[in-house]
Amino acid sequence: MENSNIILVTGAANSGKSEWGEYLVNNSQKPVIYIATAQKIDNDEEWMLKIKQHQQRRPKKWQTWEIPFDLPLAIEQISEDNCILIDSLGTWVANFLEEDEFNWQMQVEKLIFSLENTSNYIILVAEETGWGVIPAYPQGRLFRNRLGKLIRLVGSIANTVYLIVGGYAVDVSKIGVKLDNLPMLEAL
Template identity: 30%
Template sequence: MNIVMVTGGVRSGKSAYAERLAGERSAAGSSKARVLYVATGLRYDGEMDARIDAHRTRRPAEWDTLEAAHELSAAAYAGYDVVLLDTLSAWIGNRLMAVPEDRCRDAETTNTVREQVAAYLDQLRRLPGLRAAILVTDEVGWGGVAMTPLGRWFQDVVGEANQQVAAAADEVVAVVSGLPWRLKG
C-alpha cells in the first residue's frame, strides 16, 4: 500500500493533481478498480457550495463519495483500491471550529487531533486490498502568521499534522501554480 501526500496552497491545483493521480493509480490496477473520494469540506456559505460543486463535477462519475467532515475512519474504505482524501486540513479545521472560543489552543484537542492522524495513518496501512491512499492537505507554512488565535492554532495543528503525514508517506508532492514538485519518493 502506498500513501501519497499532496500539499500546496489554496488554489494551487493540488486537488486536481490528486484527482489525476487517483485516476492513474486506479488505471494501473485492474479495469474494475474502485476509487473512493473522501470529502471533508462543509457547506456553510455560497462560496463553499461552489467550491464543493466544482470538485464534484470534475471527478469521474464512477467514483464513490464519502462525506467525512468530522470523523476519519479507514474502516469505511474496505473494498476500495484507491482512496483520495480531500482535505486533511479541512477536516482539522472542522475539528477546531467545533471548539468553543474560550478553549482555543486547547491542549487536549490538539493532542486528540495528533492521535487521530496517527491512528488514521495506521488504519490505512492495515487496510487489506488498498493499493493507494492519496491525502490532500493545505501547506500552511508558506503564508504569513494568521491574525487570529484560531487561525494561528489552525496553522500550528495543520503544520504538525502535515509533518506527521509526510514522515509516514511513501511519496510527497507539493503543487505550486498547478505544477507538481516531488519532495519524497
C-alpha cells in the same frame, strides 16, 4: 513506518493540488472512493461553489463519501483493492478546532494508525498554510499549527510527497531529504 501505498499532495490554495490528486487516482486502474471532508455551509456561496466545482470534476463511476469527522473509521471500513482520495486534510483539521489538544491528538493517532494499516492506495490532499503571515487570532494559529504538524507526520509515513507550485507537481520525496528521525516528530 512508511507505507508504500500513501501519497501526500500538498500546496497552496488554488495551486492545483486537488486536480493532481484526481489525476493520480484516475490513473490507478482501481475503483476510486473520494472522501470529502468539507462540511456544507449553505449561507456561504463561495464555499458552496467550490464544493460544486469539485463535485463536477469527479467521474460518475467514483464513489463519494462525505466524512467530515471519522476519517480513520472510514479508511478502515473500505474494502481492499481500492484507491482512496481524501480531500482535504485542511478541512478535516478545521472540523476539529473546537476539540482540546488531548482529543485532537487522539484523532491524529487514529488517523496515522489507519493509514499505516491499510492496503488500499491512498492519496491525501493537504493545504500548505505556514508560508504566509502568522494569523492574528488564536484559532487561526491553532489551525496552522495543527495542519502543519499533521502534514509533516503524514509525509513521514508516505511513500511519495508532491508539492504543487507554479503549475508544477514536484515530487519532493525524490529530491528532498526525509526528516523522519528527528526528536520533534517523535513528540507529535
